[in-house]
Amino acid sequence: KAGVTQTPRYLIKTRGQQVTLSCSPISGHRSVSWYQQTPGQGLQFLFEYFSETQRNKGNFPGRFSGRQFSNSRSEMNVSTLELGDSALYLCASSFGLWRGGNQETQYFGPGTRLLVL
Amino acid sequence: QQQVKQSPQSLIVQKGGISIINCAYENTAFDYFPWYQQFPGKGPALLIAIRPDVSEKKEGRFTISFNKSAKQFSLHIMDSQPGDSATYFCAAIRQTGANNLFFGTGTRLTVIP
Numbered sequence: 001k002a003g004v005t006q007t008p009r010y011l012i013k014t015r016g017q018q019v020t021l022s023c024s025p026i027s028g029h030r031s032v033s034w035y036q037q038t039p040g041q042g043l044q045f046l047f048e049y050f051s052e053t054q055r056n057k058g059n060f061p062g063r064f065s066g067r068q069f070s071n072s073r074s075e076m077n078v079s080t081l082e083l084g085d086s087a088l089y090l091c092a093s094s095f096g097l098w099r100g101g102n103q104e105t106q107y108f109g110p111g112t113r114l115l116v117l
Numbered sequence: 118q119q120q121v122k123q124s125p126q127s128l129i130v131q132k133g134g135i136s137i138i139n140c141a142y143e144n145t146a147f148d149y150f151p152w153y154q155q156f157p158g159k160g161p162a163l164l165i166a167i168r169p170d171v172s173e174k175k176e177g178r179f180t181i182s183f184n185k186s187a188k189q190f191s192l193h194i195m196d197s198q199p200g201d202s203a204t205y206f207c208a209a210i211r212q213t214g215a216n217n218l219f220f221g222t223g224t225r226l227t228v229i230p
Binding site: 004041042043044045056058090092099105106107108109110111 | 153158159160161162163206208212217218219220221222223
């Protein structure tokens with residue numbers, strides 16, 4: 001079974017631009033969560049989508065948004081990019097609603113490394 | 118404000134030794150505490166997790182010790198192997214409410230042969 005795939009793997013943008021990242025979950029998984037990983041702040045939770053609805057959200061500004069399609073694929077969008085948005089963006093999927101663990105296990109993708117110049 | 122404080126930032130251990138990584142939290146509403154392992158170029162993977170009604174959980178060479186009164190929990194890796202060299206993250210999660218999930222800053226473990 002294929003794992004979580006993220007595209008693109010690397011991306012360079014300039015300040016003020018916007019970017020869209022894509023995540024394809026493991027086949028059959030209906031939950032997709034997004035995380036930001038930086039050397040300074042570490043790993044931070046962005047949001048979780050399940051059945052095309054945002055079910056949980058971290059403490060990020062509205063410039064960060066996402067959506068999930070009927071096939072469970074998800075996209076994350078960052079508008080008006082700032083230098084501080086440079087990070088590794090990780091996507092993770094689980095079969096059911098994850099909400100931090102409970103009975104589900106999340107499987108992470110390799111991430112998209114975004115560099116904002 | 119860092120909801121979860123993790124230490125040390127880096128750790129070097131001889132093969133066969135015990136690796137110990139510590140985390141502390143403030144919010145007593147957290148009710149699930151997982152540890153993740155991340156190899157370079159890969160996403161994190163769940164290693165082991167514990168709930169606050171249990172003081173210890175062991176899975177193979179990995180053990181979580183949990184001290185509810187001190188609001189601390191730690192990961193012990195027994196008989197550490199070079200293949201354990203990775204970055205380890207702790208997390209504290211509250212199963213209800215929004216903005217409920219916080220990670221430690223990570224510990225880079227190097228196991229020397």
